[in-house]
Amino acid sequence: MSGLNMQDDPVEVSALDPAAIDQAVQNALAAFAGAGSLDELKAARTAHQGDKSPLALANRGIGALPPTAKAEAGKRVGKARGQVGAAVKERQAQLEADRDRRILVEESVDVTMIPARRPLGRRHPVELMGQRMADLMVGMGWEIAEGPEVEAEWFNFDALNFDIDHPARQMQDTFYVEPADSGLVLRTQTSPVQARAMLERGVPLYIACVGRVYRTDELDATHMPAFHQLEGLAVDEGLTMAHLKGTLDRLASELFGDDITTRLRPSFFPFTEPSAEMDLRCFVCRGSNPQCRSCSGTGWIEWGGCGMVNRNVLSACGVDPDRYSGFAFGMGIDRALQFRTGQSDMRELIEGDVRFGAQFGMEI
Template structure:
């Protein structure tokens, strides 16, 4: 019996020395100490020995079991240390590695379009002017040749506030303030937010507007057309055919609507979703500044005249980037800010 136990001991220790992982160690433990393990089975078979041999054999088996359990625990400690060191080594950050690429943000299409428009007109000698979004009736209506009870006020559903204040319905009040402050000659563009009680596929209760005003001596419609045609070619990347249609605005006389050829189909596609097959895109309103507006601005209309125009950068962005619903510009699409959504 003693010789057999010594042979088993040598075999167990030899196997134990070759174990290098916690999983392999557990397999070895089960093989010898599990319910069906070799030492467990030998302890259970002690009853088959002669009575006089049982005490010595039982003592030897228990000593071997305790020795093997102690050896297993020692080996487990060594393996755990090695595994922890390997895990820590794999988790180390190599500071010499290049950084991961970061997703960069970008301008919203409306902001980008407004910046492009501003840059174009600044390059043509215009200055940028700003004004309050909460206005009074005088600057928003009366000084723009829209007196009380004028039918033109029916064109706009206005957000009225307390004490006669209102949310401006256009950026034109800034033109009045600029004339009163700087006089003539004058050359400004006015970007900003405006507000009207309107919301559908092509309208929003808050939207952006950008308009311009040029006042000098002997200004003509030809100057207006040349200025706007230069702008159109710059914003859309190439010269486009244009046409001017008679229209009506209280603050200009004569008043015009400017259309440009469809940059998507040039009028050759009856099913074009951009121009609806007409071949033309309405882009802005314009005209020669009304003498009454000049008077309200403190400028002598007998000496000076000028022209003005107004456009919606939101609409220009829709046309430029092929969007079909104005409301998506205000719904917070993350893709718009990464440059991948338009």
């Protein structure tokens, strides 16, 4: 007895049975017609056109047939798959059209309708915070001073004891106004107002300045190239670090509550000596969580810099440093807003989304 002739003898492949193929097509057409949404159609397409669908198995079974039978089986399966593919495209077009019509009805807006109420406008929360801090300083007997944002380099650096080769004067930290020899910069702090006030008003002097400053920082969750500061300057006879500490403690307690804890940490600034950074006890973990993201596990959050006014600064502004002493401090208004409200991303302050400001109302 001779063996199987693979060239001519038939091979039984159940998936290629004409009746089975016709049944698979009918099942697919019924499933597509019964799909009431695009999600249901997607599930039906996977079942009847996917890798494990009956027609896909039939297509793979063609390889088991002898060469003389492959052509006929291929035509039969190809026709069936084409019929199923056309049916699913047609049904998808119908469902997408139904969805679009439904959206037009459900989301339609009558732009001619008179609104039930007029939405109230709101001032930006940073502006409100700056005014609140300024009001606190006025309440302590200080005056509010102002100065230009495009500032002379002398007021921004030289008068504040920044050497000509100080890193802060380089292009990577400061925005210079063209041409390069114009001598003008976008102020990097509000401290130039202090120099102007000493020259224009004389001493004794108690002033605070609220304003926008500029630095070449990359925009991220905690930094902005344009941000806001509150700076204070007091120059009088007999002022000490104790007066500075008392002023800052009062400002902190008014903004963040009587239970706030502060500390002064030694630091360095060209325009103050001695200098310090003022830290606030972490509002989130209160110093009890080494994994705290707000304070990086230290228990403290930096708020701003401060110190006793450097003798060179007093002399540059025409004040006798042997008779008068002074203290100065600077705090970020944007950061104070973060501390007070729990806001985590500074970029929200400048995105212009009215919903962000709406949550603050008229008071913060």
